[in-house]
Amino acid sequence: MPVRQPLPTAAAVVQRSAALAVLLAALPLQAQLFEPPAIDPGQLTPASPTAPAADNPAQSQALQQLRSQADSVQRPPNLAAQRDANWLLGLLALHGLGIPIDAPAAQIRFQAAQRLGHPMASAGLAWCAIDGCGLPPNPPAARPWIAQLRKADAARAIYLEWLLAARMAPLRVGQADGRNNRTSSAITGVPVPEKALLQQAARAGSPQAQLELGLAEVAQGQYQTAYGLFRSASHRSPAAAANAQMIQERYGVTPSGSMGMNRPTPPAASQRWLEMARRYHRGDGVPANYTEAIRLYQQAAASGHPEAKRMLELIYSRPAPGGGIDIGWMQQLANIDLSRPQFSINNLGGAQPFLRDPTPLYDLVPAEWRNAALR
Template sequence: MIALPLTRRRFNCGHVAHALAAVGTAFLGLALPALGSVHALPSPAEAPIERSSLHAASPRAPGPDHPDREKKLQTLRRTAQGDGAAMRKQRPSAVRVTSDMTPADAAWLLGLLALHGLAMPADPPQAQHWFERAQMLGHPLAPAGLAWCQLSGCVAAPNPVAAMHWIALVRRTEPGLAKYLQWHAAKALAPMDEPRAAAPARDAGALAPPPSSPTLLKLLTEASRAGNAQARNELGLEYLAAGDFEKALAQFQSASTRSEAAAANASLLTSRIQSGPAGGARSARYSAADWYIEARRYHQGDGVPANYTEAVRLYQIAASSGDPQARRMLALIFSRPAPDGTVDVTWMQQLAAIDMGPGGGLPAGTAQAVAPQGWQRDPSPLYEWVPAEWRTSATATRR
């Protein structure tokens, strides 16, 4: 046994550990590998400082594209969070960002901007939030925003039944808008009640109109008579499809001062009538491409609530008129029916992102979209209430 010398010197743990390691090595007859030494890293070389850079301006992060507009949005958000005690009792109209704007007006305008993707990316859930805020503050048009959110599905799936409650409230202040929203709800609730369109007759390349439900036509006519611009534009499209170009042009022109779409349709119809055969109006009717564009709108929910039954009906009209894209789409739709033989909703949702143009089969965002050079509608029934100063400030593509 090896004895360790004891001394009266101060106890040192490091010496003991070193001695024990030596004893263990000697006892086991093992050779311990040598441990590598740890060396300090060399100090970095000192680079000379360029003194001219000491007085240079600090780099600045890029700000918003439109600082003035961003300031207005910040003002709107701050105002919308107020208590709304000074809500004005007046007829609803387009509001402007002013120092005396009420919280209810600010919340309503924020909802419109978020819904249409103006001055901010389109954000339907945020739009519903601001419409709910405007409703809580007593804005007279807030129920219209909430009704459209139910019809178009801002947060959850579209629910036309739930929209009827809000439409009833809209009727108190804007009966024309209420009727037009009711037309949208009725079209979504009972698309199968509409008569089936027969194969359109050919008349110098024109299309016979698809028959409309009397109930829907009555609602649309009442909304138009009540002065709603979007309803007048829609009724003009109904007259156009029926071949009554004088009535169609009258509807477009009566709404042109309050609807950009109606103004564009009036101009297009006038030009088509003037350029038609012998100055006639035959060429003004819907073409096969027009019907296909309409079908895509209802398929994708572009400016209207998605309605797959209506989309299929319009695809059939376009296909029977000779549109090849509509024929291909119908072949795809009916290639995967639901177990009960009806249209498969999930499959329709997937097909909504497919482009049937020359690139075929690609998501719509990766191929050139069909240019909407035909008849137009405003983005939503609420677009009329967006102030003109904001309509030209879109920073994101609408849904």
């Protein structure tokens, strides 16, 4: 028969409990499961603990102040400061500004801001429904948030309504035009539905809609129109500003509305050199000779011929693995006609592509946080 252990006496139980209390008291404070005290923003100093993701003391202190305000347990609470801090922390987490990108955390912050009555929080929740914010997207769930957003920012609400329609539209093969109220972007390769809705958002002042319409115009080779749309959005959209600059540099579009008119007419000699370069490049009536073609392109470019300059930029944009000229790339470029207004360097992959902002909420991030990411 197994031997039964005697039950501990009451004195033994008390003695063990006392020993356990002594051990717990000896543990470091951080090992004990206590709720951390709230931090008073006024008590923060440069020596206060910093957030791991902050790279500079000023930004670190600002983040700690935001977290303290957002998670405040003070009585009575400052609800306006708590609401605004949750909204801003959501934007920072969504875009990885000052802290690592954390879309699920951003959505939680947006929800908190919405409960506290932030007028723009519905924009964040609509975007998270459309995009998913780290979870499977649920586009139909964006509709009530978009309806709520119309009271605070009608232009953005219309744009998000268009974006919702674009995400839910079935993928169609081929391109359509404005005659059936659809436009297609070669930048994305995806048909864009409800062009009229996008135009309505752009007229209402949505920089995101102006940017999207500009990209659609680029896809159709309408660089002057695209440039005007990008310029209109550039004061609130960094991507639109960059796109306007790229169009100006690549296609000679100017703010005055001219396109390529600021370039002098190439002299007859440079035009002849360009034509000879093309013949050697293509092997048109002469044996193909890439060395001679490049020499003639260089001669035409030195005389100010813009097409020769663009061809040389393309040739040198993809060097061979060991350096020098990539023969395969030269063969691909042989039949490119750089004089066509529809030609896009971007389509060849030899230049920086046109840009979009990270999210439709990026322009809502305060400038000091966006600029800090560029430093």
